[in-house]
Amino acid sequence: MSETAARVLARMFERMSRVIETEKDRLSELDGAIGDGDHGITMSIGFKAVTAALAALDLESASPSDVMSTAASGFLDAVGASTGPLYATGFRRAGQALAGCDQLDLAACRDMLSAISEGIRDRGKAQRGDKTMLDVWLPAAEAAATAVAAHRQKPEFWKAVEAAAENGAAATATMVATKGRAARLRERSLGHTDPGAASAAMLIKAMAATL
């Protein structure tokens, strides 16, 4: 018997935390160009808190939904700012979407991606083109929906999702920030990848590698 869905999700968060830890300087550097330079640190604090919170959870009896909502509160209590509520809401919605689900097939992954991106959108009231993490999460969720509708196999599914995420992150360089502190730079934010979008693409990559 393979490991439980809850364990797989916990492993996904560990991988996310590792990726963020490795890349945190690059993220802060990206943020330094258009923000206050602490995105890498914020994300690192947030995901460390997530893994700590998950370590306290009994993964044998926990449901995937429990893992997501534990991750949400762990992240939020540690971070605040704007990243905190955004990911916390995204993860919490994913928890709701996964309620009653005990295996992570592609349909579940699709639901999770779309719940995360909708949660982030609803909480931040941003939309596509605002140069935010949403420019990664929305296309990734749409790619997932398209792939499931076309009955793609797992490798193609994640390939499409990752590609959509990476294109989305790259496209933020051509956008002008209208949300958050980067908005203060107006057109000076052009040519810079949004750090929140860059970290979102990293998280999706970590998802693809685990699920």
Add this chain to the structure above:
Amino acid sequence: MVLKTSAPRKGGPGRGTGPEGIDTIPLRYGDDPYVWACWLYYEDGMTQGEIASAMGVSRATVNSYLADAREKGIVNISIEPARLASLTIAQELKRHFGLADCLVVPNGDDSRPLIGRLGAAGAQALSKMIKSGDTLAVAWGRTILSVGEHLEMGSLQDVTVVQATGGTTASFAYTPELTTAAVARAISARCVNITAPAVVASAQMHDMLLAEPLIREQFDTLARANRIVFGISSLRPNSTIHTSGFFESVPLQHYLAKGAAGVLAGRFIDERGRPVAGPLDDRTIGISLEMLRGIGTRVAVAGGFDKVPALLAALRGGYVNVLVTDAATGAGILRADGVTSLDGKLSQRQKSTPVANSYRSHVKKFLNNPNDVVEEMLDGLIAAHRPYLQPIGTSHRALVARNGPRPGKVGLVIGGGTGHEPCFVGYVGKGLADAVALGNIFSSPPPDPIVKCAVAASGGAGVLFVYGNYAGDVMNFEMAAELAEERGIPIRTVLTTDDIASSPVEDKEGRRGVAGNFFVFKVAGAACDLGMTLGECEAVTRKANDRTYTVGVALESCSMPQTRRHNFEIGPDDMELGMGIHGEPGVSRERVRTADEIVDAIMDNIFKEMKAEPGDKVAVLVNSFGATPLMELYILYRRVEQRLAAKNIQIEANWVGHYCTSLDMVGASISILHLDRQLTGLLHHPCRTAILTIHAPEADEAAKG
């Protein structure tokens, strides 16, 4: 006035005192031989003799151009950077995208709306290109209508102007029909409209209509077009694409999802300029992208930051060979396409005197471990202000007023990032805020301490949240409000939006909250203390916020403890008018002026919105952003008092000092609360906090200052 930009030049060459014999001024110099001469002389370093032969005029004329240019203020340190910058950007755009020509209007002149300035520039470009016998296709849009309105050419023959797309509803002013007609009228041309809708119900209807002889004839005219002028629309929510109802919104979502970045003449392209296929394609009547690209002169007139991705897409796709835009958008396009050489060129130009390259690389601060500043500050602050407040539980990020909350009283919770001291924590105490939630520097607290504050402040009559309108704060306080309501505490929220420089009056709700917080908190605290209901407290707090007007000016940016570097740069002789308390942009970056002129600019802005009658009363707050000393604040206050006195507006109360700061930013803000009877009473209501104490009425006079 040092800052005044020169008046736009009326009339072109060939009219009035126009120059002799010049008919070939490169487009990028506008219609201005003075600028051309000055560019060649000052920028390219040519001699007057060389310039004479380049321009095809005599040396004496060049000489007088250069002299006149100084007299007219064209060569003038204060305005030329903007003009030269736009020339540089035009040259760079032309080179980078291989354009036939490019005209960039400077952004310095903000007195006219962008659409009008683009329209005038587009008209100027067209008037140089349209020749007798031409067929000019015209797409619809606000900017192109503006081109038509500015265009004036009389002496052409046999010009045909043809509508590039079908028609739309006439519910807005810039329909394809009206836009085309305006252009045709301006150049006395024959006008050919496409007498079919731009979008029809089905592909069959499309084919049937195009088979109609009349429409086929109109399309034949369109196919003969040798020039086209068109706007470029983004797919952003406020773009004309949405507001005009040109397309139904459902197919729009389809194109968005498929990566559409812009719209030209009703056709969708992606970020690389490739056509995006969708359900409207077969139902759209008008020029195709392929037809458009086949036209010889393709003039795009468009500007505004939100159009950068769309413009870049159109340029990448080769749909444009003459571009008319504004300097900021032009620079944005170049940056977005990775052209970085521009920044060097621009800053090199704008550098008036070489700064003694700041010999220090960091700002000195009193620090132990930079990562502990917030905790250490809170330790000290809690110890210092023990008579007024105490921590809720063990965390120092949620503090409650001693003797503040009481049964039956609405609780007042305020909060936000740190770095603004004495805001927010200085306003916690009896008669003012009951509790405060604090985040990291310039960063919202998470919901958890906010909920703790709500619970601690609750006296059973509900809790009012009052905080500045920032994305992070709104999200965290909203989540906290949901959590508090789950625990049975009714929550109402008032966002402070007093910074009138942060958004135009039409977008009042989008403004940010700055030093005017002081007045809004005071009024809210008094209302709660007087035992008003939650609804009443909310209403009067909202009124106080609506009647509070703040404008700030920054001279130097602040530095974060972790980096000890300035967060951004304000040039050695510049200031930013309208800057927010984290360094958000304001109305304009300008040369530093005298204190009185700065106050005048601020008060003019405030008077524009505050409808005060002679005899009305106000409260005034002159606030330092951190590093500006009281001496300078009093100089500012002096002028504020003079300006109000001149309008016979009475200052009921005033505060001058550090009330809402931004670490060590150099700068100040002026806030005015337009009082009425109720607000006056609430302002004088007693309170006792670390920063603001107002005594009961008998001692009232002393507190008023």
